[in-house]
Amino acid sequence: MNKYDTLKLENQLCFPLYAASREVVRKYKPSLDKIDLTYTQYITMMVLWEREEVTSKELGSLLFLDSGTLTPVLKKLEEKGLLTRSRQASDERNLLVSITEAGKALRDEALFVPEGMAGCLTLSPEEAAALYRLLYHILGKQV
Amino acid sequence: MNKYDTLKLENQLCFPLYAASREVVRKYKPSLDKIDLTYTQYITMMVLWEREEVTSKELGSLLFLDSGTLTPVLKKLEEKGLLTRSRQASDERNLLVSITEAGKALRDEALFVPEGMAGCLTLSPEEAAALYRLLYHILGKQV
DNA sequence: TTAAATTGAATTTAGTACAATTAATCACCA
DNA sequence: TGGTGATTAATTGTACTAAATTCAATTTAA
Numbered sequence: 001m002n003k004y005d006t007l008k009l010e011n012q013l014c015f016p017l018y019a020a021s022r023e024v025v026r027k028y029k030p031s032l033d034k035i036d037l038t039y040t041q042y043i044t045m046m047v048l049w050e051r052e053e054v055t056s057k058e059l060g061s062l063l064f065l066d067s068g069t070l071t072p073v074l075k076k077l078e079e080k081g082l083l084t085r086s087r088q089a090s091d092e093r094n095l096l097v098s099i100t101e102a103g104k105a106l107r108d109e110a111l112f113v114p115e116g117m118a119g120c121l122t123l124s125p126e127e128a129a130a131l132y133r134l135l136y137h138i139l140g141k142q143v
Numbered sequence: 144m145n146k147y148d149t150l151k152l153e154n155q156l157c158f159p160l161y162a163a164s165r166e167v168v169r170k171y172k173p174s175l176d177k178i179d180l181t182y183t184q185y186i187t188m189m190v191l192w193e194r195e196e197v198t199s200k201e202l203g204s205l206l207f208l209d210s211g212t213l214t215p216v217l218k219k220l221e222e223k224g225l226l227t228r229s230r231q232a233s234d235e236r237n238l239l240v241s242i243t244e245a246g247k248a249l250r251d252e253a254l255f256v257p258e259g260m261a262g263c264l265t266l267s268p269e270e271a272a273a274l275y276r277l278l279y280h281i282l283g284k285q286v
Numbered sequence: 287t288t289a290a291a292t293t294g295a296a297t298t299t300a301g302t303a304c305a306a307t308t309a310a311t312c313a314c315c316a
Numbered sequence: 317t318g319g320t321g322a323t324t325a326a327t328t329g330t331a332c333t334a335a336a337t338t339c340a341a342t343t344t345a346a
Contacts, residue, residue: 004250006257009189009205013264013271014167016278018182019207021164022334023282024157029335038301039161046152057325062152064162067326069302076301093310093325107147114149121156121281128156131277134270135159139166165303172304181332200294210295212334219332236294236341290345297338303331312323 024121031116035109036080040065040073042113048083048099049107055088056095064139082106167264174259178252179223183208183216185256191226191242192250198231199238207282225249 009015025039032042047054047062054062060070074097077083082103088094123131152158168182175185190197190205197205203213217240220226225246231237266274 003254004192007189007192007250007253009186009193012186012189012257013266013275013278014171014260015186016275016282017160017164017167018186020278020281021160023207024160026335028157040302043152043155043158043161046150046155049147049150050152055325064166066303068304068328071327072301091311091325095326107150110150111146114155117157123156123277123280127277127280130273132156132159134266134274134277135156135163137266137270138163138264139159169303183333198294208333209335211297211336214296215332234294234342238295288346290343292341292343294341295339298336300334300336302333305328305330307328308326310323310325312321314319314321316317316319 027120028113028117031113035106035113037110040069041077042110044070044073044077045082045103045106045110048097048103049110053096053098056097059097077103170263171256171260174256178249178256180253181216183212184220185253187213187216187220188225188242188246188249188253191240191246192253196239196241199240202240220246 005011028039028042032039037045043063044059047059056067056070056074059065059074060067063070065073074083074085074095078085080102081100083100084098086096086098088096121128148154171182171185175182180188186206187202190202199210199213199217202217203209206213208216217226217228217238221228223245224243226243227241229239229241231239264271
């Protein structure tokens with residue numbers, strides 16, 4: 001035991017978290033390429049498939065992304081014709097994001113994405129549930 | 144139960160993994176700012192504090208980073224005077240990365256980083272160990 | 287000994303993150 | 317009621333990270 005042990009890679013919890021996150025996002029890539037979305041764009045669309053209309057602020061808090069990150073993502077998705085951006089009449093500071101028909105249509109194509117990932121993570125249902133709980137704990141949302 | 148359930152954000156395991164990773168890296172930032180390192184630079188230095196000399200290739204496999212990501216990181220650390228980059232005589236394709244005295248000296252300052260993070264993650268030792276194991280499982284390295 | 291295949295790093299291009307700025311709204315009090 | 321300062325939300329600028337492509341060195345096979 002020496003004083004530098006806390007600086008060893010193998011003693012870090014953050015490092016495997018960081019690496020695993022990138023690893024899994026990388027695994028999504030081939031499926032997401034087929035529908036021409038990045039991972040960030042994909043989770044954004046997930047919210048819109050549930051909500052149809054949402055403010056940028058709400059999106060940010062759902063996805064844990066700040067507005068500086070979200071702005072270019074939303075502009076890109078607007079370019080693709082999957083959503084529209086407008087200002088909320090009641091408070092023009094708020095950006096209102098609305099899904100388009102093309103955006104709704106993409107949902108059916110996107111069904112293949114979780115299908116393709118199913119075999120990728122070799123965790124048992126119990127392990128997956130435990131991991132899920134621990135991760136939301138870190139995110140400050142006890143489940 | 145409808146066919147779109149697999150596309151709900153709350154049913155994803157990848158999403159909290161992605162979000163938690165960014166969340167924790169964000170928590171490191173204030174500590175890392177004090178020693179003028181990004182998180183990626185920090186984990187790179189961690190390897191060099193253990194090894195002193197390592198090829199770029201080995202670094203990549205230890206950190207799960209590819210050379211395209213590593214090249215700018217190593218150049219930046221060289222600029223800061225924390226390491227030197229040279230070619231391996233036996234095979235000039237290999238980039239040899241060596242820590243400098245300044246790099247070694249930084250280790251003592253870096254001790255404050257894990258100290259500062261200690262209170263940030265409110266996981267019990269058992270939970271931390273479980274998470275650690277699950278993450279390395281995803282990384283394909285059973286522990 | 288040379289051509290083809292492989293390996294490793296660097297470059298290019300795109301995406302993501304943070305800090306600083308700008309615009310809109312709100313709250314307070316004269 | 318109207319104005320001033322504080323707050324909130326998004327955007328912009330800059331830096332970092334990631335993936336795909338390119339280029340150079342090496343190895344292998346003919």
